Amino acid sequence: MQEIILIGLNHKTAPVELREKLSFTSEETLLALEFLKKNQDIREGLVFSTCNRTEVLFIPETYGQTEKIIEFISRHKNIGIPEFKSALYIHEGDDAIRHLFRVASSLDSMVVGEPQILGQIKQAYRIAVENGCSGVLLNRLMHKSFSIAKKIRRETGIGDNAVSISYAAIELANKIFADLSEKNVLLLGAGEMAELAVEHLLSNNVKEIVVANRTFKNAVALAEKFNGKAVTFEEREDALTHADIIISSTGATDYVLTHDQVRRVMKKRNHRTLFFIDIAVPRDIDPKINSISNAYVYDIDDLKNIVESNIEGREKETVKAERLIEEAALKFQKWLETLAIVPTIKALNDKMTSIVEIECKKTLSAMKHLTKEDIDAIQRMTQAIASRTIHDPIRFLRNTGDHRDDSLYLNVTRQLFNLGGSEEE
Secondary structure (H helix, E strand, O other), rough: OOOOEEEEEEEOOOOOOHHHHHOOHHHHHHHHHHHHHHHOOOOEEEEEEOOOOOEEEEEEEOOOOHHHHHHHHHHHOOHHHHHHHHHOOOOHHHHHHHHHHHHHHOOOOOOOOOOOOOOHHHHHHHHHHHHHOHHHHHHHHHHHHHHHHHHHHHHHHOOOOOOOOHHHHHHHHHHHHOHOOOOHEEOOOOOOHHHHHHHHHHHOOOOEEEEEOHHHHHHHHHHHHOEEEEHHHHHHHOOOOOOOOEEEEEOOOOEOOOEHHHHHHHHOOOOEEEEEEEOOOOOOEOHHHHOOOOOOEEEEEHHHHHHHHHHHHHHHHHHHHEEEEEEEHHHHHHHHHHHHHHHHHHHHHHHHHHHHHHHHHHHOOOOOOHHHHHHHHHHHHHHHHHHHHHHEEEEEOOOOOOOOOOHHHHHHHHHOOOOOOOOOO
């Protein structure tokens, strides 16, 4: 049976500084695949690299390939092996299968349940296929990882609830506004968390994004990124007139929007709902705004409470997801075992056929008096004897059972009939 090996490091085993050094660009991934393809001792391979992990999945033909791949990474990334070897994990067989399924299902992600990882793995697999590095085993393994990931997302709730501040903000927005596609967003400041929240809002197809920042040049740059428009920070009160959602993340020490400002604006906007997401510390939005009808203010602590509650919910769902992965890994392993039986049976058939042909040829060459009909009859008889001889062993091998170690019987069969080309042959 072919072994499956996975070598890698991730956010749990390596700091970001090391992950950056060992991250593969698209061009470097192609070079790594070329290395795997040219290596006669590796049957199939795949390279997967994101900001949080770099992994090489491969099927070796011979032992000792793990060290060769580590040496390649060291040489290719120009980093000494002692600098990263302690951060590596090496999974083989069942462990490699299980790890891949966990990664694809986002159980091994920094944010459990995040949806991006599956798309990234599919892309890595697509590149491996296009470059002729994936064969029967990896094709089956990767497609199985895709199906188990979809099954877990369908049958568990690990992706249902927000587990990041920015996701939580959008979850709240969706509760307050049934349809975000007709809503306008005002972004105060250009903090990273605010930018992330806007990215999530864009995926919900919000109507328009306006950016107000103390440094107008930065507001213009960020607005262009989201195909929005920029206004000066002094225009923020006027911008409230048309906004529905305000995300604030400035470095101000005082409130940038006060109760009085919002109260004045609400009259201009006929008291349409205003939703404030304050992810600044110290706070940007005056909490007294909550007392105004149709105005809702959520600060970072409110969002953290939502996140913590959702993380607890995801942890419960993770138990079910792990069970589904275990079931899928066992099924795949069973398929691998049946796959190994086929070449053993073929090798047994080929060996017996070869023996019969060689011995028949030797014997019949000395029997010149035989007619063609006699020769054909003897050949048919000897082939029949060979087929009958191995009939029961083959039937035994095909009759796999749940409570027996098939790899043991396959090994014994190969040794009994010397099917591996041993040194004694």
